[in-house]
Amino acid sequence: MARLDEQAFPHGPYPFFVLRQLLTAFPDFLLLVEEGSELHGYVLATSPHEAQSWVLSLAIAPALRGQGLGRQLMTGILGHLRAQGTHSVWLSVEPGNETAVALYLSLGFVPDPGGPRKDYFGPGEDRLLMSLTL
Ligand SMILES: CC(C)(COP(=O)(O)OP(=O)(O)OC[C@H]1O[C@@H](n2cnc3c(N)ncnc32)[C@H](O)[C@@H]1OP(=O)(O)O)[C@@H](O)C(=O)NCCC(=O)NCCS
Numbered sequence: 718m719a720r721l722d723e724q725a726f727p728h729g730p731y732p733f734f735v736l737r738q739l740l741t742a743f744p745d746f747l748l749l750v751e752e753g754s755e756l757h758g759y760v761l762a763t764s765p766h767e768a769q770s771w772v773l774s775l776a777i778a779p780a781l782r783g784q785g786l787g788r789q790l791m792t793g794i795l796g797h798l799r800a801q802g803t804h805s806v807w808l809s810v811e812p813g814n815e816t817a818v819a820l821y822l823s824l825g826f827v828p829d830p831g832g833p834r835k836d837y838f839g840p841g842e843d844r845l846l847m848s849l850t851l
Contacts (some may be wrong), residue, residue, distance in 0.1 A: 725776035768804040
């Protein structure tokens with residue numbers, strides 16, 4: 718996962734220890750696309766707290782993008798979250814990440830009306846928050 722994260726988020730992958738701790742905290746909210754020992758993609762979310770969950774990460778290996786895997790993972794995790802009692806799902810996305818924003822919009826996510834939040838992840842790291850009511 719750490720290797721895939723480095724490919725998917727070259728400017729700011731989760732540090733290994735953060736990924737490790739997120740997996741320990743939310744082991745039942747991880748979906749993988751794998752073939753043998755090859756990891757092709759994953760999505761990780763938080764367990765519901767007061768009926769709210771966050772999608773923490775979504776990544777597909779570069780060579781396998783555009784084949785529906787990202788949509789498949791998102792649809793899968795949203796169904797699982799709904800079944801576990803989540804009513805609202807939130808995520809943050811880099812405003813210029815047109816592929817991801819298009820995917821989330823097509824799934825019904827609504828962008829924060831205030832637009833991207835400046836320096837959300839530190840200086841120069843603006844993020845658009847999007848939410849979906851399940
Ligand atoms: C974002 C990401 C997960 C999408 O995964 P994917 O498997 O390539 O996406 P899919 O093939 O399932 O396509 C889903 C939708 O994404 C959008 N999309 C896919 N490729 C696109 C492209 N080249 N340009 C614009 N939109 C695109 C379309 O809306 C598409 O819907 P469609 O199936 O109706 O055409 C993948 O590009 C990725 O890992 N990117 C790097 C990491 C990242 O940005 N993660 C999201 C962080 S918030």
